[in-house]
Each structure stands twice: as structure tokens, then as C-alpha cells.
Amino acid sequence: MDKPLPPSPQPEGEGLLPVRPTSAPRSPKPSKSFEALPVVPEENADATGIMMIDLGGNGRRAAAQDSAENTGTQCLGALPRPRYLSGAKLFMTIAGMTLAAFLLMLDSSIIATAIPDITSDFNSLTDLGWYTGVYQLACAAIQPLSGRIYTKFSLKWSFAGFFAIFLVGSLVCGIAKSSMMLIVGRAIAGVGGSGIFNGALTITATISAPERNTELVSIIMSITHLGIVLGPLIGGAFTTYVSWRWCFLINLPLGALVFPVVLLNRIPEQMPKASPLAVICNLHRELDLVGFILFAPSPIMLLLALQFAVDEYSWSSSVVIGLFCGSAAMFLIWCVWDYYLEDEGLIPIPTLKLQIVWSGIVTQALLMTSVYAVSTYLSMYFQVILDKSPMMTGVYLVISVVTQLIVTIVGGLILKKRPYFAAFAVTAGLCTFASNASFAQLSTTSGPSMYLGLQVLNGFARGIGMQTQIQAINLSLPPSAIAAAMSMLMFFQMLVTAILQVVSNVVFLNSLRAGLARYAPAADAAAIVAAGATNFRAVVSAENLAGVLRAYAGSIDIVFWMVAALGGAAAFTACFMGFTSGDITMPSEV
Numbered sequence: 001m002d003k004p005l006p007p008s009p010q011p012e013g014e015g016l017l018p019v020r021p022t023s024a025p026r027s028p029k030p031s032k033s034f035e036a037l038p039v040v041p042e043e044n045a046d047a048t049g050i051m052m053i054d055l056g057g058n059g060r061r062a063a064a065q066d067s068a069e070n071t072g073t074q075c076l077g078a079l080p081r082p083r084y085l086s087g088a089k090l091f092m093t094i095a096g097m098t099l100a101a102f103l104l105m106l107d108s109s110i111i112a113t114a115i116p117d118i119t120s121d122f123n124s125l126t127d128l129g130w131y132t133g134v135y136q137l138a139c140a141a142i143q144p145l146s147g148r149i150y151t152k153f154s155l156k157w158s159f160a161g162f163f164a165i166f167l168v169g170s171l172v173c174g175i176a177k178s179s180m181m182l183i184v185g186r187a188i189a190g191v192g193g194s195g196i197f198n199g200a201l202t203i204t205a206t207i208s209a210p211e212r213n214t215e216l217v218s219i220i221m222s223i224t225h226l227g228i229v230l231g232p233l234i235g236g237a238f239t240t241y242v243s244w245r246w247c248f249l250i251n252l253p254l255g256a257l258v259f260p261v262v263l264l265n266r267i268p269e270q271m272p273k274a275s276p277l278a279v280i281c282n283l284h285r286e287l288d289l290v291g292f293i294l295f296a297p298s299p300i301m302l303l304l305a306l307q308f309a310v311d312e313y314s315w316s317s318s319v320v321i322g323l324f325c326g327s328a329a330m331f332l333i334w335c336v337w338d339y340y341l342e343d344e345g346l347i348p349i350p351t352l353k354l355q356i357v358w359s360g361i362v363t364q365a366l367l368m369t370s371v372y373a374v375s376t377y378l379s380m381y382f383q384v385i386l387d388k389s390p391m392m393t394g395v396y397l398v399i400s401v402v403t404q405l406i407v408t409i410v411g412g413l414i415l416k417k418r419p420y421f422a423a424f425a426v427t428a429g430l431c432t433f434a435s436n437a438s439f440a441q442l443s444t445t446s447g448p449s450m451y452l453g454l455q456v457l458n459g460f461a462r463g464i465g466m467q468t469q470i471q472a473i474n475l476s477l478p479p480s481a482i483a484a485a486m487s488m489l490m491f492f493q494m495l496v497t498a499i500l501q502v503v504s505n506v507v508f509l510n511s512l513r514a515g516l517a518r519y520a521p522a523a524d525a526a527a528i529v530a531a532g533a534t535n536f537r538a539v540v541s542a543e544n545l546a547g548v549l550r551a552y553a554g555s556i557d558i559v560f561w562m563v564a565a566l567g568g569a570a571a572f573t574a575c576f577m578g579f580t581s582g583d584i585t586m587p588s589e590v
Helices: 087-113 115-122 125-152 155-174 179-193 197-207 210-224 226-241 251-256 258-264 276-281 289-295 297-311 318-344 349-353 355-385 390-396 398-417 421-439 453-476 479-519 525-531 542-577
Strands: none
Touching: 087 115, 087 125, 087 155, 087 179, 087 197, 087 210, 087 226, 087 251, 087 258, 087 355, 115 125, 115 179, 125 155, 125 179, 125 197, 125 289, 125 297, 125 479, 155 179, 155 197, 155 251, 155 258, 197 210, 197 453, 197 479, 210 226, 210 398, 210 453, 226 355, 226 390, 226 398, 251 258, 289 297, 289 318, 297 318, 297 479, 318 349, 349 355, 349 479, 355 390, 355 421, 355 453, 355 479, 355 542, 390 398, 398 421, 398 453, 421 453, 421 542, 453 479, 453 542, 479 525, 479 542
């Protein structure tokens, strides 16, 4: 038997895996609770090429055991030497990840200006909510499973699989012959989309050295989140000058550019993984399929209940109440199951308990909800109150796009040098509160200096807010936990956004009906609501138009107040992320 390796001298602060300590596991099985583990220099690697890791002050060592005799997994405390891409390979891979994530974000908002034409072509006004709702349902339901897939299978092939499903869904939407076919296509695209953004961020964290990761993520975030704001502009252009079908078909030629970049480049796996066959043979445990079966119905029933309560049934109907109760029951059952499995569950509880993780997830969900709400209701203000076309609405939003782009890049560079994550996130929350509280003052007589100038403040909030939580998770967790943490972040972001979008729609419609009764009592409120935001002028007389516009403006303002409250809540939860750069150990390249 070989003698134990002597302790290796380590320069202070180098070679640390950046992980926050957690409480001791309750069970004797190996836990994925993380500690800062110093990596022994390469000359002390064993014959398998696996780096030895110092497990603490007692000088103990552990080596990786990756053989067919065991389960194919490694012992805790053994990590491979990091391998990163550089030069043209790194640039091409980052470009591919950025394009894929941009198409995903674009797809989530481009349909907004196309929906009126879609409902006219298919005579399907009652299906309006499903065109966006089913996409979010599919994304939310599959999101936790996508993190497990990235953890267990090849990053390259997992990402390619999710992106291929997304493109198939886009194709089905583009050639849809009926409303139901379009809804099915949106569901397929949602399944594929559930693994694109978290996959892109996970791969970025894997292929780049830690000191470069911050700026690369900043670049990705600054470009991809432009899709949310540019979506209505591009969708309006396609709908006006070509066809609404190109809102979906545009993903195919652009998406085709992603596959050569992903498939032809080597994407290193920083954590050794079992062979795909070994995982497939034990699939129900490796991916926690039982947990997925228990969990998936819960968000689906919840969002169905919210959608039905708005479109088809009353809040007191047996269908809506039954869906709410079923959602709660399935969620509680899944919680018990996931708590029992600990770090092997669909959502790893030890990872979620990390303060930087749960606080970052909640903050991200609240801030992203405000992004979607502002994009939707500020666009509505321009089209309804100012009577601007979809194209001009997009032009009016350019100022926030430019501000967000600049702040995201500059903020990422600052975060690289001074990782004060909580300070950045709190600032984003406060600016979100201030900008939306100011948007809530918009009226039928507001001038350009107000509705354009306020976009600078809101763009600043988005620029520093949307990347901070992702950067914090990337820099505070080891490669083995990033995929699961990113999956949780994206899941809660999509679920909370979907729920609060429905809630904001309910608040808006209820306020609009009350406002119409108050300011335009002679107008037909039902006909105005049914006509939609772009066609209501055709059913409103000249003497009632001013009152209807006032009711619309007041309803939009109430939604902005709700979003301002979300910004304040985000500022509070961000306080738990830590206010000093010393709260998170910054890694260095080995």
C-alpha cells in the first residue's frame, strides 16, 4: 500500500474551491455540503490523474474512485484538475451560448405584439392566455429536472438536446394550422427552453477560468436580456411587414448557427461523471424521477387555476378551488419526499439552504418579475395612451435597452474586482422601487421627459440586478453544484414570474372595469375589454374616449405600484447575500 502523501505547502488564498460551509448532514451518507477545499499541486496527483484534496487540518487525503465496481460516482473530496478553453474555442463557445440564450429570451416576449393577429387568424380569443401560459407551464415543470440532467450527463449533449427540442417547438408554432397546434408547439418549446439558460450559464462557468467568469457572464447577461425588451419591437416588425409566423421561424436559421459551435468544440467536464449507460440503468434514482412525478403536477395545477380564474371560471368555482387544493397537496407530498432525499433530491436541500443561494433565488425572481411587467405595461402605455404603433413602441424602449447594456457590462467589470453582491442587489431593488413608483405617476398628459427619462433609472436597475445573483452563485459554489443551483434559480424565477404575471393581469382588469364604471359610465365596458388594448378605440365614441383613456392609465399605474413593491421586497431579501467581498471566497485558477 502506498504511503500517504505528505502535506503539501499551499500559498494562502490559492487553489481554494469557493464554497460556503453548511451545517453537518443529519444522516451518515456522504453529503454534498461544501467546504473550502485546498487542491494539492499536480505533482501529487495519483496514477488515475485525479487531484488529491486536503480534507482539513488533520492532513487526511482522499482519492477519486471511479470504477465499474462501485456506482460510478466519486468519493467526496476528489476533484479533477480544472481544464478551461481559451482563444477562438472559448470565444466561439461563448458566442453560441449567448445566441441560444438570446433566442430563448426573445421567444418569451416576441409573441406579445403578435397575439392580436394570431387570435384573428384562428378566431381563438379564448385561447389568448394559453399562448404564453403553456410555455411558462412547461418551463416551470421541467426546470428542476434539467438541473439533474446537466449534473449527471454530458454538458454538451444535454444542452444540444434541450436546444433541439426548443427549435422543434418553434417549427411547430411557425407552421401551425390551428390554435391547438400552436399551443402544442409552445409547450414543446417550453420543455426545450427549460434547459437552455441554466445550461448556458453552467457551461460558461465550466469552460472559463474563475477570474474570467464574471466578465463573460456579464457579456452573456447584457446581450441575452435585451431579447426581453427587443421582443415586442421585432415581433411588431414581423407582424406588420411579414407574418406573425416569423416570430417563431426566426429561431430556426439563427438556432442552426448554435449547433456547430456546441458540437464541434470540446466542452470539458470539471466534475467526473459516470457513463451515460450507468446513469440510464439507475435513471429513477439518478434523476429522482419519483420526485419529478410528485412535483410536476403542482406548478401545472397552480398556473391552471390562476389562468382559469381569469379566463373561464370564477375564483369560487369548484374547478379553481380543486386545482388550488390539488397543487398544495402535491407540493406538500413532494416537500416530504425531497426533504427525505436531502442532496439527492430534485431540489438539493443542502444547496438551497445556503444563504447565498436562497437569498439570490428570491431576489432574482422578484427583480425578473419587474422586468417582464415593465416591458408589458410600459408598452401598453405607449400603445393605448399615446396611440403608438408596435414599431414605435419598440423605438421608445430603446433608451432603456442602451442603459441596461452599458450598466450590465460596467457592473460586471466592477463585480469582478469588488464582489459586493448584496450592495449591488440592494441598489437594484431600490432603483426598481423608485423607477416603478415614478412610472405609477404616468397619466394621459405626461410628457416625454417623464416616460423616457424614467427608463434610464429602470434600465440601470435591470443592468445591475439581473446578473448579480447569477454571479454570486457562480463564484460561491463548486462546479458540481452550479447546475443544480442555476436550475433552482431559473425554476423559481419562471414560476414566480408566471404567477405574478397572472396576478398583475387580474389586478389590471379589475381596476380597468372599476375605472370604466367611474370615468366612462356610458361606455360598454365588456365590449372595450373584449376589443383588447389595440382595438378598443373602434368601439368607443369620441365623447367617452377621454374617460376610457383615464381608466386605462389608472389601471396601468396600479400595476406599476405592485411592481414597485416587488422591488422593495427584492432590496430586503438581497440584504442576506452578504455586504462584504470577504463573505465569498474568490477562486483562482489552478
